[in-house]
Amino acid sequence: MDEIKDGKVNIERYRIKEGTKVNLKKYSTACDVVIDKAKVKSLYFPEVIEKMKDLQEKLYAQDTYGLIIVLQAMDAAGKDGTVNHVFANLDPGGVKVVSFKQPTSEEKDHDYMWRINKALPERGDIGIFNRSQYxxxxxxRIHDLIHKGQLPQDLIHKDFWEERYEQINNWEKYLHQNGFxxxxxxxxxxxxxxxRRLMDRIINQQKNWKFSMSDINERQYWDxxxxxxxxxxxxxxxxxxxxYIVPADNKWYTRYVVALITLEALKKINPQFPKLAPEVQEQLEQFKKLISEVDIKSLEEIKNSIDKK
Structure with missing residues (x-):
């Protein structure tokens, strides 16, 4: 394992390059670098969050690009905790978190991307998808819902899933070309x-509320x-x-890597505070001068008051 001394984990180790055939057994589920856990939690992670906050402010002010972070995983992998510990630190005014659960009857009456499109962030915002179009x-596919749903049966053929992958890829390309x-x-x-985590939800009374029989039922489809x-x-x-395939067995490390990935995405956008129009800049300079003169007068008044005493 690589030893990380300054907290600078190279997130490219988790990025899946286009064209790579993925075998999940070859990817680590646990922290796969030598790094000081205490320093991550007390030093490195807070530093990354502060940098994210700075770039988020610029993203919001610039109001041209948007960023979408998709979190996908098996049950109990830590999606909710990641949202709470990483993105709850940002300005809530510029963050939109959406959890996609079982579709409602209204959502079923539309195409499968309808509810996803409704949840997209505005320009200047960061959208967090807890589950997603995927x-x-x-x-x-696991539960053969296509044949049980309202999609016309004559549209379901042997290349159906290949077409769906193509649709999603084209949609993501479209978003990219429009600044998202x-x-x-x-x-x-x-x-x-x-x-272990599912058992904890059963045994630990404080986590009973997280327990769902569906989590247990879905486990039988693991493979x-x-x-x-x-x-x-x-x-x-x-x-x-x-x-990005991120190790999720160690929550502290998972959250750190997700923060690093988000920070890198913001850096690539490279948002900047918008430049003021010349007339607004001139007004601002006049206001600065006025405030400065007011401050000087106030100081003189205070000095004179003290002298009189």
């Missing part, structure tokens, strides 16, 4: 760690999920909208 090539960057993160948790996630990442990790 539910419709994973869960839908997308970064996709797969939180890679081990089957053993998922079991099929892994197979489909491999296919999904292989077919949809593009240079303009890459996938």
């Amino acid at each position: 539910e419709d090539v994973i869960v839908t 960057q997308m970064v996709k993160i797969f939180l890679h948790v081990s089957k053993k760690e998922q079991q 099929r999920y892994q197979e489909l996630y491999e296919e999904m990442i292989t077919k949809t990790s593009k240079d303009i909208s890459p996938w």
